[in-house]
Amino acid sequence: MGLVRTLIQTDTPLFIDGAMGTMLQKLGMPDGANPAEFCMERPDIVEQIHLEYLKAGANIIITSTFGGTKYKLPPSLDVETFNIKMAQVAQKAVSQMKQETGAPCFIAGDIGPVGKFLRPLGELDPQDFISAIREQVRGLVKGGVDLIFIETQFDLAEARAAVAAAKMETDLPIFVSMTFEDGVSLTGSSPEIFAATMQNMGVDAIGVNCGAGPEQMLPVVKRILAGCTLPVFAEPNAGLPELIGGETVFRLDPQDFAEQTSHIAKEGVHILGGCCGTNPQHIQALREKVLSIQKDISKTERKLPYGIRLTSRSSLVQIGETQPLIMIGERINPTGKKALSAELQAGKFDLALQYADEQIAMGTKILDVNVGAPHVHEESMLPSLVETLVSRVQTPLCIDSSNPEAIIRALPFHAGSALVNSISGEENKMELLAPACKIWGSPFILLPLTGANLPKTAKERISIIEQLLLKAEKYAIPRHLIMIDILALTAASDGKAPAACLETVKWCHKEHLPTTLGLSNISFGLPARDLVNSSFFAMAAGSGLSSCIANPSNIRIREALDSANLLLGFDENAEHFTNSYAKWTSQSQNQNQGTNQAKAGAKTMEEAVIIGDKDHIVAMIDEELKKGADPFELVRERLIPAIQKVGTLYEKKEYFLPQLLRSASTMQTGFAHVKPLLEKSGQVAERTKIVLATVQGDIHDIGKNIVGLLLSNYGYDVIDLGKDVPAETIVEQAAASHAEIIGLSALMTTTMPRMEETVSLVKEKNLSCKVIVGGAVVTREYAKSIGADGYSVDAVEAVRVVKELLGK
DSSP, rough: HHHHHHTTTSSOEEEOOSSSSHHHHTOOOOTTOOHHHHHHHOHHHHHHHHHHHTTOSSSEEEETTTOOOOTSSSHHHHHHHHHHHHHHHHHHHHHHHHHHOOOOOOOEEOOOOOOOTTTTTSOOHHHHHHHHHHHHHHHHHTTSEEEEEEEEEEHHHHHHHHHHHHHHOOSSOEEEEEEOOTBTTSSSSHHHHHHHHHHHHHHHHHEEEEOOHHHHHHHHHHHHHOOOOOOOEEESSSSEEEEEEEEEEEEHHHHHHHHHHHHHHHTTTTTEETTOOOOOHHHHHHHHHHHHTTTSSOOOOOOSSSSEEEOOOOOOOSTTTOOEEEEEEEOOOOOOOHHHHHHHHHHHHHHHHHHHHHHTTOSSSEEEEEOOOOTHHHHHHHHHHHHHHHHHOOOOEEOOOOOOOHHHHHHHOOOOOOOEEEESSSSTHHHHHHHHHHHHTOOEEEEESSSSOOOOOOHHHHHHHHHHHOOOHHOOOGGGGEEEEEEOOOOOTTHHHHHHHHHHHHHHHTTTTEOOGGGGGEEESSSSHHHHHHHHHHHHHHHHHOEEEOOOOHHHHHHHHHHHHTTTTGGGGHHHHHHHHOOOOOOOOOTTTTTTTOOOSOOHHHHHHHOOOOOTTHHHHHHHHHTTOOOHIIIIIIHHHHHHHHHHHHHHSSSOHHHHHHHHHHHHHHHHHHHHHHHHHHHOOOOEEEEEETTTTTOOOOOHHHHHHHHTTTTTTTEOOSBBBOOOHHHHHHHOOOHEEEEEESSSSSGGGGHHHHHHHHHHHHHHOOEEEEETTHHHHHHHHHSEEEEEEEEHHHHHHHHHHHHH
C-alpha cells in the first residue's frame, strides 16, 4: 500500500489546494484567454500557484488539467503532451517544497467533466469516452502524479465511466467528487446513490466539491458519510459568487471559510480543501483551524449492512439480511417465449420494453435482461437492449447471459451498478467476468456450478461456494459485490432438493451472504406450479432468503413476498400490506392486487411525451391525423400542454434531467413529423428568434444545449452560437436575425464578467432584445447587478422567463 492510501485510511488531516482559475487571472492570464494554452505558455505561473498552496499547508495539489481531454483542449494542444507537462510542473513545485520542509506532498492528476452526456442520455459513445479518459490518464501518469482526481462530476454515468477508464490505465489511488444542488446531482443522483456506486467501484476516496459553501455542503457530506465506508473529502466554495465593482467576489474570507468548513471536519472528514473563490489564505486558515480542533472530531467507525447494492441514476436497491425481500423481474428472457424470441431475432425491442413497463408497474425493483435466443447475436443485442432500457426506465438492471463477452460489452451502458447474472465455476467464467465486475463495480450472482454435474446436497453446494469465494478473493473482489444463487432444483425428480436449498440459504444467511434463486425451477414437472412455488418461497424467506427471480405478474408469488416482508418485520406499521390488500379475498383473482396499479407504456400522445416514448409518438400522431385531427390543434392543445406537464414535474423534482431530455426529444420528434403539414396549410407563423451562447473564455455548454432543446420544443426559433463566443459576435447575430431574446451561459466564475460586457453592448447598440443569463455559478442577484432582464436556474425556468419577457 502506497503512502497516499495509508494516510487516507487513517485520521491524519490532509489538505487539498484551492481554486486555480482565479489565481491564473490574478497572476496575469488575459481575459478571454484559453486556460490550457496559457498554462503551456506560462508554466512558471502555474508552478508559482502550486508553491503558494504548498506553503499555505496543502498536502495535495491538483494539476491544472481540469479540461485536459480531447473534448475540451484546443486543437493546438496534444492531450498526452499537455497532461505530462502540467504534471511535471506540479512535480517541480513538490520537489522544491520537499527540499525545504521534508513534508509529504502529493500530486493529484485532475480530470473534470467533458461537457457531453454519454449514450443513451447523450450522443457520446462510452468506448470513445473511455479512450479519451485513458489518454489523459496516461499523460498524467507519465508526468508523475500520485493519484487520479476525478472531480466536479454531475452525471453518475460519466463519473462511473471515468473511474473505469482510470482503473484500466493505472493502479494509482482514485479520488472522485460530485456536485450536488438541493441534494441531487444534475441528472438526478442522490448522495447515497453516488456513495453506493463508488463504494462498489472500489475507489479510494469520494467527496463533494463546488456548487455550495461549507454550510450548504454539510448536509450532503453527512449523507455521503452514512452511505459508504470510504474516506470522504470536501471542497466547498467560499460562499456564492457576487459581482462587485465589475469583479466576481466570494463573500467568505479565509477565517469565515475555515470556521464553517471546520464543522465538516467535526463530522469525521479529514481530507479538506477549497473550490471556487478560495486561495492560499483560505487553505492556510483551514489547516490552522482543523489542526486546532482535533480533539472535537468524530472518530465513529462507519459500517454498512451486509449485502449488495444496485444503482441506476436515480434508484438505489439494497439486497441483504436487513432489507425486505426483493423480486427480480424475469420476463425479459426469451426462454419459452416465442413472440419475444421472434422480435429479438428481428432486432426489435417492443415486447421487451412492454415487459419492462409492466413489471415496473407491478412494483419490480430490478429487471433481469436476457436476449439468449437462437440466431440472436448476444454480443451486440444485449448492449443495445440495455442501452434502450436505460434510456427508458430508472430501475437497476440484472444483465443476464451465458456469454461473458455480451455482459462485458453491456456494462458501460448502465449508468450505475448493474447486477451480473452470473459467475459460476465453469471454465473461464470467473477469469473473464470477475475483472469486468471489479472495474465497473458490478455486484454479481455467484452460481455454485463447477462442471457438468449439478451439486444436489447442501454440503456440495456450500463446498463449491467456498471455493468460488476464495477464487473471487484472488481478483480482489469484496464480499459486498457477491450474491449467491442457491441453485433451486426440481422437487419432482429429487424430493430432497428443496431441503438442500433451504439448508444452503441458512448457511449463506449465517455467513452474511445475500441469496437469490430462480423460483420456477423448484416446481418444474409438477401440477399446481404456482402453489408449489409460493409455498417454497415462503419457506425460503423464513430461512433467510434475500431475493428471488420470478414473474411479478404471478399473484401467488407476489402475495407470498408481501406477506413475508410483513411477517419478517420489513413492512413498518404494515403500511404496504394494508394499502395493497385492503380489498383482498381468498377467492380474489385480481391480477392488479398488491401492485401500485400503474400503467405500462403510453396510451396517448400526451403520455408518450410525458414518459418519453419517442418510438411511438409518430404512430400516435398519424392515428390522430387519420381520425381528422387538425395538425395545429395537435401541437397547441395536446403536445405543448404535455411538455408543460413535464416541466412541472421537473420543477417538483419528481422528474430529473434524464426524463426531461427524453420527453423533450420525444416532443421534438413529434413536432418535426407535424411541421410539414403545418407549413403546407400555412399555419406556421413567424417564430420568435432567440440567440443562445456560452460567453467568451467558457467552454462549457451542456446547460445551454438543454435550454435550447426545451425552447425549441415550445416553438421558438433557437440560434445556438455555441461556446466561447465574444460579446461582439453575440450582439451582431442578435441584430442580424432580429432576435427578441439573448440567452447567455457561464459555468466559470472567471468568465462571468463577459455577461456584463454583453449586456452593456446590447444597450450601447440600442437593441430592443432582452437578455437572460444562467449557469452553475450565476445567481439571481448577479443577474440583477449586471442589468440582465432575466435569470433562470434551469431550462424549465428559462422557458417561463422567456414567456414573461415576451409578454406571452
